[in-house]
Amino acid sequence: MKPLTTRDLVHCALFAAIVAVLGLVPPIPLGFLPVPITAQLMGVMLAGAVLGARLGGLSLLLFLLLVAAGLPLLSGGRGGFGVFLGPTGGFAIGFALAAFTVGWLAERLPRRGSLPSLFVACALGGIGADYALGIPWLSMVSGLPLEKAALGSLTFIPGDLIKAGVAAFAAATVKRAYPLAAAH
Amino acid sequence: MLGLYLHRDSPVHAFPVGWKLAALAVAATGLFFVSNPVAIGAALVGALGLFALARLPLGAVLGQIRPLLPVLVLLFAVQAAFAGWETGAATAGRLALLVLLASLVTLTTRASDTIDALERGLGWLRPLGVNAGKVSLMLALTIRLIPVLLDLVQEIRMAQRARGVERSALALLVPLLVKTMRMADHLSDALEARGYDPR
Numbered sequence: 001m002k003p004l005t006t007r008d009l010v011h012c013a014l015f016a017a018i019v020a021v022l023g024l025v026p027p028i029p030l031g032f033l034p035v036p037i038t039a040q041l042m043g044v045m046l047a048g049a050v051l052g053a054r055l056g057g058l059s060l061l062l063f064l065l066l067v068a069a070g071l072p073l074l075s076g077g078r079g080g081f082g083v084f085l086g087p088t089g090g091f092a093i094g095f096a097l098a099a100f101t102v103g104w105l106a107e108r109l110p111r112r113g114s115l116p117s118l119f120v121a122c123a124l125g126g127i128g129a130d131y132a133l134g135i136p137w138l139s140m141v142s143g144l145p146l147e148k149a150a151l152g153s154l155t156f157i158p159g160d161l162i163k164a165g166v167a168a169f170a171a172a173t174v175k176r177a178y179p180l181a182a183a184h
Numbered sequence: 185m186l187g188l189y190l191h192r193d194s195p196v197h198a199f200p201v202g203w204k205l206a207a208l209a210v211a212a213t214g215l216f217f218v219s220n221p222v223a224i225g226a227a228l229v230g231a232l233g234l235f236a237l238a239r240l241p242l243g244a245v246l247g248q249i250r251p252l253l254p255v256l257v258l259l260f261a262v263q264a265a266f267a268g269w270e271t272g273a274a275t276a277g278r279l280a281l282l283v284l285l286a287s288l289v290t291l292t293t294r295a296s297d298t299i300d301a302l303e304r305g306l307g308w309l310r311p312l313g314v315n316a317g318k319v320s321l322m323l324a325l326t327i328r329l330i331p332v333l334l335d336l337v338q339e340i341r342m343a344q345r346a347r348g349v350e351r352s353a354l355a356l357l358v359p360l361l362v363k364t365m366r367m368a369d370h371l372s373d374a375l376e377a378r379g380y381d382p383r
Contacts (some may be wrong), residue, residue, distance in 0.1 A: 013325035069298040070290040080290030082283040172356040
């Protein structure tokens with residue numbers, strides 16, 4: 001495996017900080033929707049889409065390490081070990097898997113770097129991987145049957161799809177404005 | 185520094201971080217094998233005793249448990265309806281206990297101490313290719329970058345408001361990303377210019 005360059009380290013730290021900041025700022029209102037959305041999962045998707053699988057996943061591991069250390073960085077000011085043991089802990093741990101999967105898909109889907117390809121990567125990787133960990137975890141911790149936990153989580157899917165759209169559009173724009181892939 | 189730590193002069197605070205984390209891991213694992221509501225109730229009283237020993241205010245305990253309250257009630261109701269109230273009380277009590285114990289560790293340990301302990305722990309992972317020095321540099325950078333980025337978000341929002349596009353997430357995210365990626369390049373140049381060698 002290629003050792004991490006200084007630039008890689010800084011980029012990982014940067015996206016961990018971006019995910020933290022997206023959890024701290026008040027929810028961003030969207031022009032075409034009456035409800036504002038909380039943006040943390042969007043930051044996860046961005047990390048994967050912009051940095052790729054390896055650095056994106058690493059950057060979210062870094063974020064989770066800081067949350068575990070007790071910094072209140074998850075949206076709603078949550079932090080500490082309690083979050084991981086609680087019912088939504090799987091969704092938090094799933095962030096790292098989600099960023100990795102988004103990056104993995106973004107690197108492999110046809111028409112790499114185009115808006116539709118990035119959207120599919122963000123939606124499938126971001127939502128799919130996060131829920132794949134979060135739902136069984138919720139079911140295990142709370143003792144709810146798996147179908148019920150899954151059904152309850154479905155209500156968040158429309159909001160998450162919008163986040164995937166915004167993240168894909170932002171990533172596509174950034175890749176054009178600031179080509180990072182060339183350096184990797 | 186931002187954090188959840190509450191300083192008090194107590195034996196719980198003085199207990200070494202590594203042992204606190206190890207004790208939490210053992211307790212969390214062991215709890216999964218306990219299903220007697222009375223035993224769990226006794227453990228809950230014991231956990232509250234530890235909070236008292238750590239001289240933490242009652243408000244801090246409530247603040248940690250409040251976000252969980254609706255889940256606990258729902259959990260108890262569902263389990264009590266399907267499997268009897270004993271199972272309900274045991275499941276809800278176990279979850280409350282886990283979160284209380286984990287909060288106790290978080291509230292009585294400085295984030296910087298936990299990070300130091302994690303770094304020492306990462307030293308053991310060196311054979312797997314984990315470089316503890318790189319991890320600690322990234323942790324320090326992230327902590328430093330968060331307030332910088334918060335200021336940047338305010339600045340961009342103000343600029344967008346002046347142009348009348350404040351209701352757009354994209355108008356915030358794209359400039360934020362482009363600005364910070366450029367900042368990241370300057371930062372890594374600055375690190376290397378000062379002799380930082382990632383190997």
